[in-house]
Amino acid sequence: MDALRAVERELAALPPLVTSWEIERLKSQLAEAAAGRRFLLQGGACAESFADCASDVLTNKLKILLQMSLVLTYGLKRRIIRVGRFAGQYAKPRSADVETRDGISLPSYRGDLVNGVEFTAETRKPDPLRLLRGYERSALTLNFIRALVEGGFADLHHPEYWDLEFVNHSSRAAEYQRIVESIGDSLRFMETLAGEQVGEISRVDFFTSHEGLHLPYEQAQTRQVPHRTGWYNLNNHFPWIGMRTAQVDGAHVEYFRGIRNPIAIKIGPGMTGEGLLDLLDALDPEGEPGRITLIHRLGHDRIADGLPPLIQAVRGAGRTVLWACDPMHGNTETLANGIKTRRFDNILSELDQAFDIHQEMGSYLGGVHLELSGDNVTECLGGASGLEEADLARAYKSQVDPRLNYEQALETAMLIARKMKRMSGA
Numbered sequence: 001m002d003a004l005r006a007v008e009r010e011l012a013a014l015p016p017l018v019t020s021w022e023i024e025r026l027k028s029q030l031a032e033a034a035a036g037r038r039f040l041l042q043g044g045a046c047a048e049s050f051a052d053c054a055s056d057v058l059t060n061k062l063k064i065l066l067q068m069s070l071v072l073t074y075g076l077k078r079r080i081i082r083v084g085r086f087a088g089q090y091a092k093p094r095s096a097d098v099e100t101r102d103g104i105s106l107p108s109y110r111g112d113l114v115n116g117v118e119f120t121a122e123t124r125k126p127d128p129l130r131l132l133r134g135y136e137r138s139a140l141t142l143n144f145i146r147a148l149v150e151g152g153f154a155d156l157h158h159p160e161y162w163d164l165e166f167v168n169h170s171s172r173a174a175e176y177q178r179i180v181e182s183i184g185d186s187l188r189f190m191e192t193l194a195g196e197q198v199g200e201i202s203r204v205d206f207f208t209s210h211e212g213l214h215l216p217y218e219q220a221q222t223r224q225v226p227h228r229t230g231w232y233n234l235n236n237h238f239p240w241i242g243m244r245t246a247q248v249d250g251a252h253v254e255y256f257r258g259i260r261n262p263i264a265i266k267i268g269p270g271m272t273g274e275g276l277l278d279l280l281d282a283l284d285p286e287g288e289p290g291r292i293t294l295i296h297r298l299g300h301d302r303i304a305d306g307l308p309p310l311i312q313a314v315r316g317a318g319r320t321v322l323w324a325c326d327p328m329h330g331n332t333e334t335l336a337n338g339i340k341t342r343r344f345d346n347i348l349s350e351l352d353q354a355f356d357i358h359q360e361m362g363s364y365l366g367g368v369h370l371e372l373s374g375d376n377v378t379e380c381l382g383g384a385s386g387l388e389e390a391d392l393a394r395a396y397k398s399q400v401d402p403r404l405n406y407e408q409a410l411e412t413a414m415l416i417a418r419k420m421k422r423m424s425g426a
């Protein structure tokens with residue numbers, strides 16, 4: 001306990017990773033998304049590892065998010081808000097406290113912020129010093145991303161910077177190239193009209209997010225800032241409450257109640273309309289625009305029954321929230337050989353139904369939340385290149401949940417773009 005307190009004190013004295021200006025700017029963008037004028041693209045790893053704080057992993061992740069947002073901008077004709085599950089996604093909720101292998105039981109891996117993944121007693125022991133390592137890795141990650149974005153890497157005039165090695169092998173390559181060319185044409189056209197570079201449109205920014213699970217860590221970097229009232233979590237812009245910790249009388253809701261950041265809540269199949277309204281009353285008593293994003297993750301076979309009553313309840317209470325769909329976490333399954341996977345078809349089916357249900361109910365699905373990798377991993381089954389069970393072993397790198405690989409992620413963006421285009425009658 002003393003060791004933890006010492007680390008908390010150290011964290012509290014270190015500089016913040018983000019500013020309240022950025023947080024407030026994101027909140028107002030999320031408010032526009034809730035009103036149907038923007039779309040949220042939130043994605044990244046299930047669990048970042050300290051070892052993934054590496055140049056190629058980060059640039060590839062940025063590239064796929066940029067490519068997806070380009071496709072979405074084109075198809076949706078709306079501004080995209082880009083939020084990474086990165087620079088701090090280091091703590092994981094686990095359903096079992098212990099893991100048993102060959103008769104040996106050790107504490108479960110809870111994310112690099114808490115313990116190590118290697119199956120030894122020494123590594124699985126929680127170590128408070130990891131909180132400092134996590135803060136430092138977050139800072140390194142953010143520093144690199146900010147430098148890339150500000151240095152012009154994210155400039156829409158140069159999408160060729162984001163081409164991943166295997167874009168050419170993808171069956172989606174031609175479609176992507178068409179989109180890139182068409183955006184280039186529109187940009188040049190607008191610039192000819194305006195007689196200058198369209199700065200605000202051509203430059204894009206990134207916000208950071210992670211599950212606000214480890215309360216001592218989050219709290220140590222929660223501060224007051226000059227000229228504003230209230231408290232801000234300054235280690236990321238947009239923390240979320242995980243499904244397992246969203247109890248209205250729980251510690252996580254109590255902490256999130258007290259911060260001014262925009263926040264998201266993961267909503268699983270057990271949630272009732274009444275329970276949801278209790279949460280909203282606790283977390284957003286004043287109905288502040290942009291404050292709440294509800295990320296439903298119900299599963300392809302439960303969304304048709306589960307989602308309508310939730311939309312109904314929120315509407316009945318006269319509330320406006322941003323709705324986002326996480327089509328990953330309700331569709332996880334374990335194969336006979338013990339490998340955790342997700343079927344691409346089920347992921348797409350949940351997304352597809354989510355768009356339809358919101359539209360039928362006069363609501364707006366304004367975001368997606370995805371677990372993805374910019375690398376060519378083999379963790380989810382299906383997709384254009386038809387990954388099968390036997391392929392999973394080839395490049396299964398996730399330490400927790402299976403992610404979409406580069407091609408599956410791009411394909412998802414294209415399907416969303418096409419779906420929304422059709423829905424708007426375009």
Ligand code: PEP
Nearest residue numbers: 046242243244266297329
């Ligand atoms: C996650 O986002 O990795 C996660 C654990 O999600 P959920 O809380 O929705 O299960």
Ligand code: CO
Nearest residue numbers: 046371400401
């Ligand atoms: Co996950």
